[in-house]
Amino acid sequence: MRAHALIFLGAPGAGKGTQAREVAKDCGIPQISTGDILREAAKKQTPLGLAAKAKMDAGELVPDEVVCGIVEERISEPDCRAGFILDGFPRTLAQAEFVDRALRAKGHGRPQVLNIEVDEDLLLKRLTGRRTCSVGGEIYNIYFNPPKRDGVCDKDGGKLLSRADDNEQAIRQRLEAYHHQTSPLIDYYRAQGVLHGVDGNKDPESIARELREFFARA
16 A cells, blocks of 8 residues: 555544554554544643643643644654554544645645444444453453453453443433534545545454455555
């Protein structure tokens, strides 16, 4: 596959992070998650990182100008010259327009945008059933990938925990917010002819195989 700027869109639980990691590994390009780079910028105490940390510490949303600035700094680093994946960013039309400007300025051209589409009932099962090992971070799902012993990690015996916001009411609110924010993005990228729909209802291995075939043709 030739170098690209790639954008992975998908609702919470769609598996965009999992698939982005696989594509990044196959293509030898970095996967850029906004959550990760915000934390890294805060750790490095860059001016934008300190601004982000102040907001995160106060439990507030990091403003667009700060997030976009940190993304721009990250994609300017040497490992992004051959391409990169933006995982879960942009989330708003304003952020999408910023990304387009930044890509043009850096000579990357238009991105390829993969929208991982999953039925809402399946998303709910993926999220409400998610359990994470308190020791090693191994992830299970009580519906699709249960541990051998209920509530206990197979690898290290650690207790399996669910996230506080992985309850049905909170998840439905997150999905509603996501669809409200994202539908304009889908229309925006479709109009540019760069949007590619991915059936995220399949198992992760099948999706990864389809993505490899897609990029082999790209």
